[in-house]
Amino acid sequence: MRTSLTFADVACVRGGRLLFEDIGFALGPGDAALVSGPNGAGKSSLIRIAAGLLAPAAGRVAGEGARALLAESAALDPELGVAAALRFWARIDGRAEAVMPALEAVGLGELAQVPVRLLSTGQRRRAALARVVASGAPVWLLDEPANGLDAASVRMLEDLIAGHRREGGIALVATHLPIALPDAVAVTL
Numbered sequence: 001m002r003t004s005l006t007f008a009d010v011a012c013v014r015g016g017r018l019l020f021e022d023i024g025f026a027l028g029p030g031d032a033a034l035v036s037g038p039n040g041a042g043k044s045s046l047i048r049i050a051a052g053l054l055a056p057a058a059g060r061v062a063g064e065g066a067r068a069l070l071a072e073s074a075a076l077d078p079e080l081g082v083a084a085a086l087r088f089w090a091r092i093d094g095r096a097e098a099v100m101p102a103l104e105a106v107g108l109g110e111l112a113q114v115p116v117r118l119l120s121t122g123q124r125r126r127a128a129l130a131r132v133v134a135s136g137a138p139v140w141l142l143d144e145p146a147n148g149l150d151a152a153s154v155r156m157l158e159d160l161i162a163g164h165r166r167e168g169g170i171a172l173v174a175t176h177l178p179i180a181l182p183d184a185v186a187v188t189l
């Protein structure tokens with residue numbers, strides 16, 4: 001998998017306030033970065049910059065390969081069954097067939113027909129993760145992926161990220177909860 005994600009001297013200003021500056025890292029196939037810092041430091045903002053949803057105040061973001069974002073909102077139709085809601089997005093990428101394996105991977109295979117609105121908090125988080133898995137994107141941008149997950153689900157998340165890296169993918173992970181990310185670049189805000 002040919003992929004990369006590079007931040008060079010990146011700064012972020014929000015609401016007229018400088019959140020961070022001079023952030024730089026270079027990730028290649030199999031690499032991960034762990035973004036940490038106190039509440040309000042700008043972890044979510046950094047992930048949004050990586051996703052192209054927010055412009056850096058200074059510096060450059062570059063890379064190769066599609067990026068998939070896991071953010072606070074899963075953007076899944078609450079009235080649809082989980083599989084159907086995921087297929088809405090997967091079809092856009094021509095990857096409808098990737099939905100069921102992704103649901104199995106996050107342990108939601110048996111709930112595929114259950115409407116999104118009936119899922120528990122942790123199950124909804126796992127559904128959002130399935131959307132990232134199903135995307136097939138080599139670059140995963142995960143904002144607080146462990147929020148709402150029980151211990152077993154955090155291990156599942158760690159295994160999914162490890163598997164993605166073994167296949168040559170990249171993971172940029174912002175979290176205030178401990179997640180095992182071996183040999184990850186530390187990005188401290």
Ligand SMILES: Nc1ncnc2c1ncn2[C@@H]1O[C@H](COP(=O)(O)OP(=O)(O)OP(=O)(O)O)[C@@H](O)[C@H]1O
Pocket residue numbers: 014015019037038039040041042043044045046176
């Ligand atoms: N749209 C916006 N306009 C102005 N300021 C914003 C906007 N969005 C976020 N901010 C501010 O930017 C700062 C950083 O927010 P961000 O969500 O990136 O931090 P964070 O490190 O992810 O925080 P947390 O750990 O609480 O999730 C906060 O002070 C927040 O109020």
